[in-house]
Structures are given as C-alpha cells and as structure tokens.
Amino acid sequence: MTAPVLQVDRISKTFTLHLQGGVSLPVLRERSLELRAGECVALVGASGSGKSTFMRALYGNYGVDRGAIVVQDGDDVVDVTALTSQELAALRTRTIGYVSQFLRVIPRVPALEIAMEPLLTRGTERAQAQEVVTGLFRRLDIPERMWQLSPTTFSGGEKQRINLARTLAVPYPILLLDEPTSALDAASRERVIALLLERKAAGAAMVGIFHDDEVRSRLADRTIPFGDAP
C-alpha cells in the first residue's frame, strides 16, 4: 500500500477568548487522520463540533496546540504545524488546495482574474492559465458575460462556482473542501460532483465537509465523526 499523503497525528486545539474573560473553548482533542492518494474522507458532525476548525488547521489557517500534520510535499515530507510563513505559502501553492465556504471577493477584480490567481502564483503563463480557467468556467456553466465582472454582486451559487474553479484550476494532490456545493442548484451540483470524481480518479486526496448526503455518499470513501455524531 502506498504511503499516506496526509497524516494528522493527535492534534488538539483550544481557543482562548481573551476579550471574554479568558474563556477556554476546547474544540479538538487528539484528532488523527490518515489519507492516501485518491481517497476522500468526509468529516461529519453537528455545527460547532470542530469540523471546520480541523480543516482550517490542515491548511495552516488555524494553529494547533499539540500534535503534527505531516504532508507529502513533492519529494519532501513537511509538518504544517512547524512551517514558516514562506514555507506554508509554498505548500499552499504546490500541494494543498482549499475551497472555502465563501469566496473572498476583491473589489474591482474580475472573476476571471480571481480564478487565475493561484495558477499565476505558481508561475503558469497567462495564456495557459486563462485557457484552464475558462475551460472550468464553461464546465461549471458560468456565463461568459460574467467573466470580466467583479463577483461582488454575484449570487451565492455563482460565487461558489468561481471559488471552485479557482482551486480546481490547480492540480493539487490534496484538496480540502468546506461545503463546496452548499449554495448550488441540482444541475450545478452534478457538474461539481463530476469534476471532483475526476480529480479523485486522477489521484487527488480529499478531506471534505458535505452537508448534502448525496454529495457525500458519491464522493467519500469513509467518514470521521465529530462531536456526538454516530
């Protein structure tokens, strides 16, 4: 069996709210996970059970108090919890993609530019980046008249598809998906499932939060319970 691409070893996370009397909120306690190429694991549990915190820790967006997050990064193996800003930025450019629940809209910047950004950061030529992104925009049924507009005024579903195109434009070996279809209608959802299944077949490892049962059952090979979930 191949080595895991992601190994989470007993991570714990407590939030300390200094502005609210120093209240401590223990959210993760010794959470572990092993993930191999082409595998998809779904995190399940009620809201507030720590699924998103876990996912954000994997991306280095949240720090952890204890434990390790070991990632296969090309020929290297790195621990997300021990990286400098520079190293983490490089890891996010090369290896780990994150589809957040909400697109961070930048005023004045057109949808096409926002979606091309990760590819350009990797050093992909503009023309090639544009080809990849417009290909995804077409597959996700984003009308061409919207490509040059800033997504500020787009609907939730439109923003979500642009967010997906932005991350899926890059062939990341590891994908983190935080409710990637929550704002989509049935037809769009179907297109996203097809795209993600292709990625999986091509060897991408995925960690996802999917509230939609159908999406989860079609993508995930197994689930990890959070909180009181069965």
Add this chain to the structure above:
Amino acid sequence: MTPLLSVRGLTKRYGRIVACDDVSLDLYPGQVLGLVGESGSGKSTLLRALVGELESDAGEVIYRTAGGDELTVNALSEARRRKLMRTEWGLVHQNPRDGLRMHVSAGANVAERLLDGGARHYGTIRETVTAWLREVEIDVDRADDRPGTFSGGMQQRLQLARVLVTHPRLVLMDEPTGGLDLSVQARLLDLIRRLARTLGLSMIVVTHDIGVVRLIADHALVMRHGRIVESGVADRVLDDPQDPYTQLLVSAALIP
C-alpha cells in the same frame, strides 16, 4: 532562502518612553510584510528607524544588496544611506505631498527618479514615464499638470509610480491608504496588490487597517507599546489571533 532585510533587537527611546522595544524581523525576497497596530504603537517609529531617518539606540538593520553585500543600514554614512534610498529602496509616504515634488509636473516627478538613477536618453525616459502613468491608471494627458491639481487618490498613485519606476528591491509603505475615501482605498490597494505580484516586490506595509493586511500581506506583525506581540502567516494571525491585543484589533475591525 536568505532574508533581504533582517532587523535584530532594534530599540528606540524617547526619554523614558520606549517607542520601539527590541524589535526583530526578517523580510524575504518577494514577501509582503504587514505591520499593524493602532496609533502610538510604535510602528511608524520602527519604519523611520528602519530607513535610518531616526537614529536607533540599540540593534541592527541588515540589508543584502543586489551585489550580495551585507549593509548595516543604521551605521551607514548619510550619503550612502541617501544613495540606497534613491536606488535599491523606495519609500511611499502616507501623505503624497511628502513623497512628491508639488511644484513640478506629474511626468517630471516620475522622470526625476529615473534621472537620479542615471537615465539620460530623453526618448527612453519619456516612454518609461508614460508607461508608468498608465500602469498606475493616470491619464497620460495629465502628465504636464502639477500634482496639486490631482485628487488624493491620484496623488497617491503618482507617488507609487515615482517610487516604483526605478524598480527598487525593497519598498516601504507608511499607511498608503490613510486619508483616502473607502472606494479610492479599494482601488489603490488593488493596484498595490497587483504590482506586488507582477513585479515580485518585497514590501513592508505599515497600517492600522486589518483589511489592508488581509488584502496584501503574506506575513503579519502586530505591534503594541513598541513591541511585536504576534507574528505569523497573515491569515492565521487574523483568523486565529493568540494575543489579547490582536484579538481586540481583529474583533474591532468592521470588515476583518
């Protein structure tokens, strides 16, 4: 990777007040550092001590030049320091009037830095100036007008062109969006962000605005009472702040 700039134990006192207390930081090539704190936190003092405008009481500012030499910036002669500021460094002031020459035309403001850097061919200078005015979205028809006839946002964009035209290796910005309307701020930030990426700028941006850090910084440093209280990947500092002061700053922002 070797840092472009390393600050070690930099300290600046004003009598009994320690404006800048044992500050250390590294800036790597192509990195954008956001230095955030409220007024009085010491961030502007730090910036002025960095560029050698203020004499520091302790500590070192080490810069690696294009030629590969290590310079201790705060020990340079005034002449060497000024030369460095004209060539490899660029400083963008909060108030564009401090960074522009108000009695010469917009075009001349940009051309001046080129002439300083040794450019002599009129045609090339003209071409470069025109290209930079376009880059910062200033109508080329306004090249002969004095900056005083420009709006605040335009003046700030002109200052950017004046600083960036010589391709400095290190750019320092002091509250670049301070004093501008919100819509004008967004436009300027977008411009800075785009230029930082396409030119691979190494930058230190001093700001009190968390939103500026979110939009353009890779790494965030939070300063309070002259000390760095938190330092890390920009999105982690903003989304998972550890220090009580950072938590306060983030929770107080309208759009964090």
